[in-house]
Amino acid sequence: xxxxxxxxxxxxxxxxxxxxxxxxxxxxxxxxxxxxxxxxxxxxxxxxxxxxxxxxxxxxxxxxxxxxxxxxxxxxxxxxxxxxxxxxxxxxxxxxxxxxxxxxxxxxxxxxxxxxxxxxxxxxxxxxxxxxxxxxxxxxxxxxxxxxxxxxxxxxxxxxxxxxxxxxxxxxxxxxxxxxxxxxxxxxxxxxxxxxxxxxxxxxxxxxxxxxxxxxxxxxxxxxxxxxxxxxxxxxxxxxxxxxxxxxxxxxxxxxxxxxxxxxxxxxxxxxxxxxxxxxxxxxxxxxxx
Amino acid sequence: xxxxxxxxxxxxxxxxxxxxxxxxxxxxxxxxxxxxxxxxxxxxxxxxxxxxxxxxxxxxxxxxxxxxxxxxxxxxxxxxxxxxxxxxxxxxxxxxxxxxxxxxxxxxxxxxxxxxxxxxxxxxxxxxxxxxxxxxxxxxxxxxxx
Numbered sequence: 001x002x003x004x005x006x007x008x009x010x011x012x013x014x015x016x017x018x019x020x021x022x023x024x025x026x027x028x029x030x031x032x033x034x035x036x037x038x039x040x041x042x043x044x045x046x047x048x049x050x051x052x053x054x055x056x057x058x059x060x061x062x063x064x065x066x067x068x069x070x071x072x073x074x075x076x077x078x079x080x081x082x083x084x085x086x087x088x089x090x091x092x093x094x095x096x097x098x099x100x101x102x103x104x105x106x107x108x109x110x111x112x113x114x115x116x117x118x119x120x121x122x123x124x125x126x127x128x129x130x131x132x133x134x135x136x137x138x139x140x141x142x143x144x145x146x147x148x149x150x151x152x153x154x155x156x157x158x159x160x161x162x163x164x165x166x167x168x169x170x171x172x173x174x175x176x177x178x179x180x181x182x183x184x185x186x187x188x189x190x191x192x193x194x195x196x197x198x199x200x201x202x203x204x205x206x207x208x209x210x211x212x213x214x215x216x217x218x219x220x221x222x223x224x225x226x227x228x229x230x231x232x233x234x235x236x237x238x239x240x241x242x243x244x245x246x247x248x249x250x251x252x253x254x255x256x257x258x259x260x261x262x263x264x265x266x267x268x269x270x271x272x273x274x275x276x277x278x279x280x281x282x283x284x285x286x287x288x289x290x
Numbered sequence: 291x292x293x294x295x296x297x298x299x300x301x302x303x304x305x306x307x308x309x310x311x312x313x314x315x316x317x318x319x320x321x322x323x324x325x326x327x328x329x330x331x332x333x334x335x336x337x338x339x340x341x342x343x344x345x346x347x348x349x350x351x352x353x354x355x356x357x358x359x360x361x362x363x364x365x366x367x368x369x370x371x372x373x374x375x376x377x378x379x380x381x382x383x384x385x386x387x388x389x390x391x392x393x394x395x396x397x398x399x400x401x402x403x404x405x406x407x408x409x410x411x412x413x414x415x416x417x418x419x420x421x422x423x424x425x426x427x428x429x430x431x432x433x434x435x436x
Contacts, residue, residue, distance in 0.1 A: 015324070016324055019323065019324040020294060020322050021294070022375065023291060023292050023375060023376050024291060024292055024293065024294050025291070025294075046324040046325055048324075048325035048326065048372065048375075049323070049324045049325040049326065049375045050375075052374065052376055053374070054372060054374070055372065082325070082405060082406060083405075084328065084331075084369075084405045085405040086331070086403050086404075086405040086409075086412075087328060087330050087331065087366070087369040087405075088330065088366045088369070089330075089364070089366075120405075120406045121405075121406065122405035122406060123405070123406055123407065123408060124409075125408060126408045126410075128406075128408075131405075268294050268322075268428075
């Protein structure tokens with residue numbers, strides 16, 4: 001399954017790139033205009049921060065959403081949301097409480113035109129191992145995902161490695177359930193070889209995944225966070241082996257969206273963020289042969 | 291529109307009670323983040339003005355226009371109220387006579403509990419929080435009361 005209308009690798013942007021700037025000196029429409037400037041049509045939103053009135057946006061806001069998507073040729077790709085586990089002091093949420101959040105987001109994502117969700121799960125340790133009940137509520141959400149045609153995808157994010165046990169657990173779950181409605185968003189930060197821009201917490205190791213580690217996972221990946229920490233003046237990302245990773249994806253005929261996600265310094269600086277995202281898309285266009 | 295900082299200059303003023311007497315002051319904050327927490331995930335330590343800390347016991351919080359005490363915000367049922375990203379949270383601090391006219395050094399210490407990051411990072415009093423925001427100009431500003 002692919003979120004793309006045509007086969008191949010497509011470019012997009014996550015609103016994460018500009019999150020400190022929204023409601024300060026930028027609107028959602030501004031980011032759509034920048035995306036149009038770059039010919040990057042795929043969009044990821046972080047629902048909680050972007051949707052006014054979340055989780056119950058007004059009809060007026062939704063009408064505006066559809067109008068803006070139409071005007072700027074935006075393809076809603078991925079709806080970023082969280083399945084909270086820590087809402088009460090002293091206990092984690094149970095299956096029913098988790099499922100309630102998830103079903104609401106599935107319906108809202110689908111209504112807004114998204115075909116994927118970045119389903120962020122609660123974690124229980126420093127390796128970001130998901131909460132123990134994830135299989136129970138995800139399994140029960142699968143019929144809703146199928147009905148509303150959205151794929152739930154946990155984000156695989158550093159410090160997780162693509163060969164870690166949790167990935168094997170996810171694959172085992174997908175194959176056991178024989179579902180197309182659960183997969184991964186692989187965040188390219190897992191390939192980072194230089195921690196300079198990451199603000200790595202003390203005691204954490206970099207330990208990057210190898211580009212080829214993505215190969216067995218590609219059938220389950222519907223879109224990726226094309227993470228970048230430092231785009232230099234030669235339009236190269238200095239910390240992630242982009243060319244190797246994307247070439248592997250091309251060689252394996254992967255279909256989907258690469259969604260720019262800037263996680264370097266100076267995120268509060270509009271000009272810096274603009275320069276970084278534009279450099280990123282020059283690089284992606286070159287690699288993709290556009 | 292808001293300011294880029296976590297601590298908002300706009301809205302910083304003394305407050306009057308129903309008799310017209312100055313009974314405290316107001317300061318606005320925002321989460322410089324991609325999402326706001328559910329209310330039960332909000333954590334607050336203090337507003338500090340010129341080295342005097344004002345804790346949860348003398349503060350109330352206006353979220354989406356509704357006033358909450360800190361204890362009310364943390365009630366389990368209030369996980370269904372979301373801090374929206376389009377407007378600040380206004381903190382009302384009880385202080386007879388308010389703040390003197392002139393310049394003040396203002397700091398805030400607040401955070402959120404996030405399910406998707408390790409639990410050890412939840413502690414608002416942790417070294418990591420202090421390292422990230424202790425001297426962060428977004429959380430510490432010189433602001434004038436008129």
